[in-house]
Amino acid sequence: MATHEAALRTHDAAHARAAEGSGVLAWLTTVDHKRIGILYGSTAFAFLLIGGLEALLIRTQLLRPHMGVVSAQTYNALFTMHGTTMIFLAVMPLNAAFFNYIVPLMIGARDVAFPRLNALSYWIFLAGALFLNASFLVGTPPDAGWFGYANLTTRPFSPGPNVDFWLLSLQVLGASSVIAAVNFIVTILNMRAPGMTLMRMPLFVWMTLVTQFLIVLAFPSVTVGLIFLMFDRFLGTHFYDVAAGGDLHLWQHLFWIFGHPEVYILILPAFGIVSEVLPTFSRKPLFGAPVVIYSGVLIGFFGFGVWSHHMFAVGMGPVADAAFSIATMLIAVPTGVKIFNWLATMWGGRIRPTVAFHYAAGLVALFTIGGLSGVMHASPPVDLQQHDSYFVVAHMHYVLIGGSLIGIFAGLYYWWPKMTGRMLDERLGRLQFWLVVLGFNVAFFPQHFLGALGMPRRIYTYGVGSGWELWNLVSSLGAYVLGIGVLLFVLIAARSLRSGPRAPADPWDARTLEWRTSSPPPVHDFDAIPPVYGRDSFWREKYGDARGRKPAPRPETPDPHGIHLPSPSFWPVVIALGIGTAAVGALLHTALVVIGAGITVVGAFAFALQHHRDPAHVVQIGNLGVDHRKLAMWVFLGSECFFFGTLIATYIAYKGRSVVGPLPHEILNIPLTTLSTFDLLMSSLLMVLALAAVQRDDRAQSRLWLAGTALFGLIFLGFQAYEFTHFVHEGLTLQSNLFGSTFFVLTGFHGGHVTLGVLWLLALLVLDLRGRLAVSDSIKVEVAALYWHFVDIVWIVIFTLVYLLP
Amino acid sequence: MTEPLQATQHEHASIGTYVRVAVILCIVTALEFTVIYIRRLTPILLPLLLVLSAGKFALVVMFYMHLRYDAKPLTFFFVSALLLASGIALALMTLTGDFLVFKR
Numbered sequence: 001m002a003t004h005e006a007a008l009r010t011h012d013a014a015h016a017r018a019a020e021g022s023g024v025l026a027w028l029t030t031v032d033h034k035r036i037g038i039l040y041g042s043t044a045f046a047f048l049l050i051g052g053l054e055a056l057l058i059r060t061q062l063l064r065p066h067m068g069v070v071s072a073q074t075y076n077a078l079f080t081m082h083g084t085t086m087i088f089l090a091v092m093p094l095n096a097a098f099f100n101y102i103v104p105l106m107i108g109a110r111d112v113a114f115p116r117l118n119a120l121s122y123w124i125f126l127a128g129a130l131f132l133n134a135s136f137l138v139g140t141p142p143d144a145g146w147f148g149y150a151n152l153t154t155r156p157f158s159p160g161p162n163v164d165f166w167l168l169s170l171q172v173l174g175a176s177s178v179i180a181a182v183n184f185i186v187t188i189l190n191m192r193a194p195g196m197t198l199m200r201m202p203l204f205v206w207m208t209l210v211t212q213f214l215i216v217l218a219f220p221s222v223t224v225g226l227i228f229l230m231f232d233r234f235l236g237t238h239f240y241d242v243a244a245g246g247d248l249h250l251w252q253h254l255f256w257i258f259g260h261p262e263v264y265i266l267i268l269p270a271f272g273i274v275s276e277v278l279p280t281f282s283r284k285p286l287f288g289a290p291v292v293i294y295s296g297v298l299i300g301f302f303g304f305g306v307w308s309h310h311m312f313a314v315g316m317g318p319v320a321d322a323a324f325s326i327a328t329m330l331i332a333v334p335t336g337v338k339i340f341n342w343l344a345t346m347w348g349g350r351i352r353p354t355v356a357f358h359y360a361a362g363l364v365a366l367f368t369i370g371g372l373s374g375v376m377h378a379s380p381p382v383d384l385q386q387h388d389s390y391f392v393v394a395h396m397h398y399v400l401i402g403g404s405l406i407g408i409f410a411g412l413y414y415w416w417p418k419m420t421g422r423m424l425d426e427r428l429g430r431l432q433f434w435l436v437v438l439g440f441n442v443a444f445f446p447q448h449f450l451g452a453l454g455m456p457r458r459i460y461t462y463g464v465g466s467g468w469e470l471w472n473l474v475s476s477l478g479a480y481v482l483g484i485g486v487l488l489f490v491l492i493a494a495r496s497l498r499s500g501p502r503a504p505a506d507p508w509d510a511r512t513l514e515w516r517t518s519s520p521p522p523v524h525d526f527d528a529i530p531p532v533y534g535r536d537s538f539w540r541e542k543y544g545d546a547r548g549r550k551p552a553p554r555p556e557t558p559d560p561h562g563i564h565l566p567s568p569s570f571w572p573v574v575i576a577l578g579i580g581t582a583a584v585g586a587l588l589h590t591a592l593v594v595i596g597a598g599i600t601v602v603g604a605f606a607f608a609l610q611h612h613r614d615p616a617h618v619v620q621i622g623n624l625g626v627d628h629r630k631l632a633m634w635v636f637l638g639s640e641c642f643f644f645g646t647l648i649a650t651y652i653a654y655k656g657r658s659v660v661g662p663l664p665h666e667i668l669n670i671p672l673t674t675l676s677t678f679d680l681l682m683s684s685l686l687m688v689l690a691l692a693a694v695q696r697d698d699r700a701q702s703r704l705w706l707a708g709t710a711l712f713g714l715i716f717l718g719f720q721a722y723e724f725t726h727f728v729h730e731g732l733t734l735q736s737n738l739f740g741s742t743f744f745v746l747t748g749f750h751g752g753h754v755t756l757g758v759l760w761l762l763a764l765l766v767l768d769l770r771g772r773l774a775v776s777d778s779i780k781v782e783v784a785a786l787y788w789h790f791v792d793i794v795w796i797v798i799f800t801l802v803y804l805l806p
Numbered sequence: 807m808t809e810p811l812q813a814t815q816h817e818h819a820s821i822g823t824y825v826r827v828a829v830i831l832c833i834v835t836a837l838e839f840t841v842i843y844i845r846r847l848t849p850i851l852l853p854l855l856l857v858l859s860a861g862k863f864a865l866v867v868m869f870y871m872h873l874r875y876d877a878k879p880l881t882f883f884f885v886s887a888l889l890l891a892s893g894i895a896l897a898l899m900t901l902t903g904d905f906l907v908f909k910r
Contacts, residue, residue: 684828805855
């Protein structure tokens, strides 16, 4: 491989991205997946320290009975911000750091499918994270728990801006996650090196893929829940207003439909990391790799059917309890399969006990403890005893620290040399490992006892003689040791960056493609896309298969179009700035919302035009034989199914629960809506005619049909504006009753989608009129058409379920 | 700069097919509007409307969104997401509000 590295070192400077440098501007405008990975990692680690500090304050308050370190109000804010920070600002983005840096290298790609969109994800994430933490600066941090149960979060019970910071930032962070997830799904499915079939993909890539699908499909439900909460708080709707007929369980369902898959969003990447680290340091292939893959997929699938086990205590009835209990027990099966496969991988291996291996093996042990206590919660009678006790706190930390964080440390020690070109100190690393593992167990194992002794969660103090004194003391001391362990990593990392030994390309004698390039990799990752000889391709290339037979070397075919990398862009920062401004405006002044929205829209148009002029990749057709953009749109539409499905389900669930009129049958104008439905359906016909015209390069027809589609869209919006105005005159507003709240939000969001579609069509029309929509750009019209038709089919469902059904 | 021509397009339907689908969509919409005023259909109105709506939905997805002609993985992604979303929406309606069918 030495020659390969040498070739990389002498790569043509012309390959480098334009303006790739090391200044602040270069980092602000970077679209390089490796730099974005580093940005995610460093930001997330900073938030890990902040979240850890919040945890230590919590544990100091609970060190002894009647401690007065913080007030009850501050304590509420601390546990709310600790949970929110650790989940959304630390563990998720730490995983994203690995997705960004490692996944393209593992699949033999030069970058992700949408590099500028990748930068946008990071900057939106940063905007959301800073906005959330700005709540500390103004003295109103969120204080209603990371789960934000209604009606604790509604205006009468949380009148300050605390919850507003929380709900707005979570929506911003959610947008960042979904954008990134669509990007990685397309990257993994469509940008694998030739020969890398799905079943040859490394386990980390597989678990990343499953995680991204979970993000795309799980986030819409909590987004809808947060939108309802935002409307309740800002506009006086009644989604969580019991007096108006609302049901508080609605929030819990919407939250946990997201919240349980979120557990797997946090843990599956760690499973992927362990599945890479253990085979490398056991010098054996992963035992039963296909089964581990199927198990990961099954965990992801079952993850959508278990959410209500978080709600056994609300009293859903025996049928629902039984169904969710069985599903929860079932999900333990594929999880257990993974544990046994990892053990079998180590069994009989020539183990090299590096720090990365220590952490990977540590996950197997510690996550199993958390998994077993999870199975206990699957039983409703047992769960009722443990609900809201410290037993649950212990369980979740064994899963999220013993699983996720320990896995992330395994990944950090494993891939640090690749990312930085420097080795970490293994001796200090072992000390750091034992501090973390011992501190963690001393901190959290006693919490099982505290829960069994009846200590509830979220209490800021307790009395003498409660029987909780000893274990709280032990737990707090353990937390301090854990904190020292995490801080020690900062020291080790700093020493490595300053004076650590240089890392070779393949310091661990590893198995996957990222080790085939230099450490750190060149800007274009690989001079030529590497050949793939099977699972663990790099290992086969070095040592052959199980019998030592090496594959016949295949030449690295140079890219037929040369190495093309997209130029940097500052529009992602501008868009994120616009979104952040709008969020601040929501708390300060409507004018700021308008300014923020304006910046976002202008930034988005400039962003799109930049892509039009300078596409990210010369060839956008990938392994699935589909254009990246088209695949991305279909994945996004899958997410939209969940978004509108949740809105429609809420409308139907609340139908007939309004305690005052006007009611649907008194006010809905079915003949008028039938006309607007005809209009929208015909716009879909015009849209396909426009696409066909662009494809056959018929300029006159394409302009006519594009303009016609936009016009029909505007007519539909006109119908909707007339309907809304009429309803308001009849006394139905967002605030009138539950029907008004659900109807206006559902149809309003659909109208918003139509508006966006019209703007998109008009932009394409302008390009066409200026002669900048060639036949080769027909894919852009096709992607817009997919969005337009989706808006149409959503209306087909709304027309039937909202207007026609009695 | 525009991109070089890429072989992205699978065989799509003809203009005639698009127009025929539009005619069917209009007829079905007219049917939906009509059946709600026919008293004798009241007992079967719910399934009837759902079937008509599902038919329109499928026509748009298959012909206008080209799933009938496109790469199979796209159908897999969309149909899987649609079914999962429908299942969760149904469960949400079942577990919340007046749609409750399980005795608490």
